[in-house]
Amino acid sequence: MTAPITFPPLDPATLAELRQRYEDTPNVESRTRYQMLLLAQQAYKVPQIARMVLRSEDTVARVLNRFLAAGLDAVPRRSPPGRERRVTAARARRIAARH
Numbered sequence: 773m774t775a776p777i778t779f780p781p782l783d784p785a786t787l788a789e790l791r792q793r794y795e796d797t798p799n800v801e802s803r804t805r806y807q808m809l810l811l812a813q814q815a816y817k818v819p820q821i822a823r824m825v826l827r828s829e830d831t832v833a834r835v836l837n838r839f840l841a842a843g844l845d846a847v848p849r850r851s852p853p854g855r856e857r858r859v860t861a862a863r864a865r866r867i868a869a870r871h
Contacts, residue, residue: 779812802848805835
């Protein structure tokens, strides 16, 4: 069980920026992460937020802690390390054949 996270009230400028990013981001996972912050701003706790956004409590806590440590730029989904995955035409045909 993680320690409770104290989420302070956001100043109006940060809250406006958070809402704008939530509305404008095309990436679904990043939008969900911004939603976590908006819910925390409304005094929901980590377990409640996790149930609402269908993510683990660890993920919610990690997002909230990143925001508290580094601000809004730390929230969007990060690319996994390593080279980008590529699907060749042959691999795509094999995948399609299985379904």
